[in-house]
Amino acid sequence: MPEQEPYEPERAIAGTGMGGTMDLGTSEAVTLEQPPGPDGADPREKPRSLWSDAWHDLRRNPVFIISALVILFLVVISLWPSLIASGNPLKCDLAKAQEGSQPGHPFGFNGQGCDVYTRTVYGARTSVAVGILATLGVAVLGSVLGGLAGFFGGGGDAVLSRITDIFFAIPVVLGGLVLLSVITSNTIWPVIGFIVLLGWPQISRIARGSVITAKQNDYVQAARALGASNSRLLLRHIAPNAIAPVIVVATIALGTYISLEATLSFLGVGLKPPSVSWGIDISSAAPYVRNAPHALLWPSGALALTVLAFIMLGDAVRDALDPKLR
Amino acid sequence: MLLEVRDLHVEFHTRDGVAKAVNGVSYGVDAGETLAVLGESGSGKSVTAQTVMGILDVPPGRITSGEILFEGRDLLKLKEEERRKVRGAEMAMIFQDALSSLNPVLTVGAQLAEMFTVHRGMSRKDAQAKAVELMDRVRIPAARERVKQYPHQFSGGMRQRIMIAMAMALEPKLIIADEPTTALDVTVQAQVMDLLAELQRELNMGLILITHDLGVVADVADKIAVMYAGRIVETAPVHDIYKAPAHPYTRGLLDSIPRLDQKGQELYAIKGLPPNLTRIPPGCAFHPRCPMAQDVCRTDVPPLYEVTESDAERGSACHFWRECLHG
Numbered sequence: 001m002p003e004q005e006p007y008e009p010e011r012a013i014a015g016t017g018m019g020g021t022m023d024l025g026t027s028e029a030v031t032l033e034q035p036p037g038p039d040g041a042d043p044r045e046k047p048r049s050l051w052s053d054a055w056h057d058l059r060r061n062p063v064f065i066i067s068a069l070v071i072l073f074l075v076v077i078s079l080w081p082s083l084i085a086s087g088n089p090l091k092c093d094l095a096k097a098q099e100g101s102q103p104g105h106p107f108g109f110n111g112q113g114c115d116v117y118t119r120t121v122y123g124a125r126t127s128v129a130v131g132i133l134a135t136l137g138v139a140v141l142g143s144v145l146g147g148l149a150g151f152f153g154g155g156g157d158a159v160l161s162r163i164t165d166i167f168f169a170i171p172v173v174l175g176g177l178v179l180l181s182v183i184t185s186n187t188i189w190p191v192i193g194f195i196v197l198l199g200w201p202q203i204s205r206i207a208r209g210s211v212i213t214a215k216q217n218d219y220v221q222a223a224r225a226l227g228a229s230n231s232r233l234l235l236r237h238i239a240p241n242a243i244a245p246v247i248v249v250a251t252i253a254l255g256t257y258i259s260l261e262a263t264l265s266f267l268g269v270g271l272k273p274p275s276v277s278w279g280i281d282i283s284s285a286a287p288y289v290r291n292a293p294h295a296l297l298w299p300s301g302a303l304a305l306t307v308l309a310f311i312m313l314g315d316a317v318r319d320a321l322d323p324k325l326r
Numbered sequence: 327m328l329l330e331v332r333d334l335h336v337e338f339h340t341r342d343g344v345a346k347a348v349n350g351v352s353y354g355v356d357a358g359e360t361l362a363v364l365g366e367s368g369s370g371k372s373v374t375a376q377t378v379m380g381i382l383d384v385p386p387g388r389i390t391s392g393e394i395l396f397e398g399r400d401l402l403k404l405k406e407e408e409r410r411k412v413r414g415a416e417m418a419m420i421f422q423d424a425l426s427s428l429n430p431v432l433t434v435g436a437q438l439a440e441m442f443t444v445h446r447g448m449s450r451k452d453a454q455a456k457a458v459e460l461m462d463r464v465r466i467p468a469a470r471e472r473v474k475q476y477p478h479q480f481s482g483g484m485r486q487r488i489m490i491a492m493a494m495a496l497e498p499k500l501i502i503a504d505e506p507t508t509a510l511d512v513t514v515q516a517q518v519m520d521l522l523a524e525l526q527r528e529l530n531m532g533l534i535l536i537t538h539d540l541g542v543v544a545d546v547a548d549k550i551a552v553m554y555a556g557r558i559v560e561t562a563p564v565h566d567i568y569k570a571p572a573h574p575y576t577r578g579l580l581d582s583i584p585r586l587d588q589k590g591q592e593l594y595a596i597k598g599l600p601p602n603l604t605r606i607p608p609g610c611a612f613h614p615r616c617p618m619a620q621d622v623c624r625t626d627v628p629p630l631y632e633v634t635e636s637d638a639e640r641g642s643a644c645h646f647w648r649e650c651l652h653g
Contacts, residue, residue: 049476050431218426225381225421226492227414227445236440240431 050240054320064316070309078125085121089114089276098292110281110295111288120298123278126271127306130188130195131258137196138257139250142203147242149204150211151234157208164201172198173263180269188261191270195257206249210242217241244321251317255310262303278303327395328532329378329417329500330354334392336373336556338603339385345603347373347387349556355532357499360523362535362543362564364579365553366600371536374553375502378534379419380409396500415445417500418493420522423509424485428477434461434488435473441495460491464521483514487521494525500532507542519546540583544568552576555601555611558630562640572633572642572651574616610644618646618653 058064077084092114100108107116149157176194183190214220215238223237264270265279273280278299285295336348348370355361363371376382378394380401394401396417401409421427429437438460439453448456454473461469464487477485486506493501503522507515523546526533537543543550543564550567552560552575560573571577578596598615601607607614613623622645631647633640644650 049433218421218423219429221381222419222421222427222489222492223429225379225413225419226441227410227412228440229410229444232444236432237429241429 050244050321054317057320058316061316061319063312064320067309067312067316070305071313074124074128074306074309077121078128081121081125085118087115087118089119089122090274091115098288098295100292100294107298108292108294110285111292112284116281116295116298119276119281120278120302122276123281123299123302124306126188126275126277127258127261127303130191130261131254131306131310133188134192134195134199134257134261135250135254137192138199138203138253139246141196142200143207143243143246145200146204146207146209147211147234147239150208151215151230151238160204161208164204167198167201170198172260173267176260176264177267177269180264186272186275188271191261191264194264195260199253199257202253203246203249206245207242210245211238214238214242248314248318248321252311252314255307255314258310259303259307327354328357328359328397329534330393330395331374331378332393332395334374334377334394335390336370336377336382336387337390338387340604343604346606347556347603348377349606351392351553351556351558353551353558353561355500355534357532358527358530359549360526360533360535360547362537362547362550363553364537364540364543364550366538368600368603369553370556371553372504373556375419375504375534375536379417379502380406380413381419411445414441414498415496416498417502418496418498420486420489420493420501420503420506422505424482424489425477425509427489428485430477433474433476434480438473438488438492438495441492445496456495460495461488463494464488464491464525466491481514482510483518486510486514486518490518490522490525494529497529498531500534501526502534502536504536505538506535508537508539515542522546540579552579555606556603557611557643558641559612559643560641561630562633562636563638566636566638566640570651572640572647573644574618574646574650575612577650577653578615618644618650620646 092112093109094113096109097111097113098109099105099113102108105115105117107120110116110119145160149160175198179197180190180194211234220233220237223233228237261270262277262279262282265272265275265277266283268283270279271277273284281299282296282303285292285299289296330352331354332352334348334351335346338345338347351370351374353361353363363374365371373382373387377387377389378401382389389402392402396412401412404412428434435454435457438457439450442448442453442456443450446453458469458473461473466472466484466487472480477488480488486509490506501522506522507518510518519542522533525531535543535547547564549563550561551558552567552573554575560567560571560576562572567576568580571580575596578594581594582596584593596615601611601614607624608627609625610616610619610623610628613619616623626645628643628645630641630643633642633647633651635648635651642650
């Protein structure tokens with residue numbers, strides 16, 4: 001064994017994190033006199049933005065990989081369900097009602113004699129579409145309103161804060177029963193609209209809070225002192241530093257919106273047959289759970305797995321974006 | 327006169343009442359001149375600067391009266407949009423802590439380039455080239471590579487250089503530096519101050535240097551304004567004030583500098599605390615802490631007397647400035 005330690009490139013790179021920048025502080029007097037030397041900028045230290053840093057963390061997180069794969073699979077089958085299910089979810093044969101698993105029909109049949117496997121696959125489309133679209137609506141509406149209220153403050157902020165308080169007082173399921181029962185349209189849009197209506201105050205509050213925090217940073221004041229306009233301050237200096245909590249909460253909320261859609265459909269005010277939704281299938285299978293438990297278990301399992309995947313994804317994203325929480 | 331502040335009054339509405347942060351401050355700076363504004367925390371020096379820059383938070387702040395004349399026009403009468411165009415292009419500010427004054431999610435190059443894209447409408451590519459040029463100018467080694475780095479990858483001194491580069495980018499006529507070296511190592515402080523002074527000479531800018539460090543002031547300032555409880559208590563050319571202060575507060579500040587020839591002795595400190603700005607003492611605000619206080623100090627607010635015994639233009643807001651000057 002040679003006495004000298006072998007050169008380890010891994011360690012050398014790791015050492016340039018804090019150490020590299022601190023060296024510059026003490027060697028400043030030297031670098032002033034000298035022409036820019038190789039120690040001025042460390043070529044091995046590749047600059048990383050907040051987002052690429054978060055991505056770097058995420059890629060190493062097994063929770064993220066598993067949940068992302070589940071979600072990717074769900075998105076693919078909701079776009080092209082025929083990839084894995086060749087049947088028609090609306091083609092039912094009452095003669096086969098409540099029958100169990102058999103070749104070609106791995107999940108068996110439900111009370112109406114429809115193929116449970118096909119319906120479970122097609123049900124993903126509704127859930128994923130409602131989840132993603134409702135989350136987008138909530139995130140956009142909530143962060144715009146909350147962000148503006150937090151940035152400008154004053155009367156508008158006070159009014160918005162009281163409005164969000166009022167919305168927080170509305171019980172979600174009761175609100176759904178009242179509002180959605182008067183709507184006859186059998187598309188996903190009323191459900192999405194309802195979720196956005198009740199969901200935006202949550203995001204608005206978080207966006208408001210994080211904008212107020214980011215607004216107080218010295219660099220916002222500094223940018224203003226150097227002539228940045230309000231829109232530039234908000235979009236370029238505040239938003240990137242305030243968006244992380246919104247992304248995290250929105251990702252976790254996506255899972256809960258999916259289960260909310262199932263709940264509303266279960267109660268008969270969300271989607272109604274002949275639409276295909278896990279909530280409808282759970283609702284119609286529930287009375288026959290003793291005779292045909294499989295008709296209840298498969299859509300319920302799919303729903304639980306989907307919600308879990310989004311909540312896990314949200315957790316992983318939160319860990320990556322806010323390392324202080326770990 | 328490049329900038330002239332006249333009888334400025336600023337107050338803050340707080341839960342404890344109205345805090346009178348600035349009570350009739352007047353000062354002026356010429357092109358190429360350095361004015362040091364000296365005072366403890368809460369003396370109103372930063373609030374005055376923020377008001378001049380137009381970045382005071384209103385509310386809770388409120389400008390009750392006064393004028394801020396910049397090249398003859400009153401900035402307080404300008405519309406916010408016009409005011410914004412003055413900021414950055416004609417006057418700029420350097421802050422105390424350069425790490426927190428730079429946006430952590432943008433590269434330093436992007437932040438420097440922003441000055442040119444926003445105010446000059448330059449293309450991104452040209453602005454990026456200008457950013458490298460600026461970093462060279464404030465002597466950041468390997469500027470071409472480092473322009474793509476984030477603020478946390480720079481040392482404290484380098485970050486303050488970047489702040490200076492941002493402030494200088496559009497060659498403003500006036501720079502306000504709010505304690506620019508307080509957050510830095512002593513060894514780096516002098517380098518940053520020298521750089522600032524050198525760029526000031528080159529561009530013939532007016533510089534307002536806000537500080538509580540008398541050591542920094544002596545080297546670079548032309549004149550000094552000492553502030554206490556939102557007022558200017560003494561103003562004088564820098565060397566006169568060191569030789570013979572004409573206000574007991576200035577004397578107290580000078581006496582509390584640690585000195586090599588007093589090694590081992592107890593360090594002098596001004597007794598008491600700066601006043602609560604919601605309850606400024608009547609008469610001379612400094613009287614509860616002043617070793618020279620007489621009855622008149624408790625009742626009569628001293629105006630800024632002209633110190634007639636000096637060749638230069640000097641002022642002192644003390645009833646007993648003569649005694650202080652000779653004491």
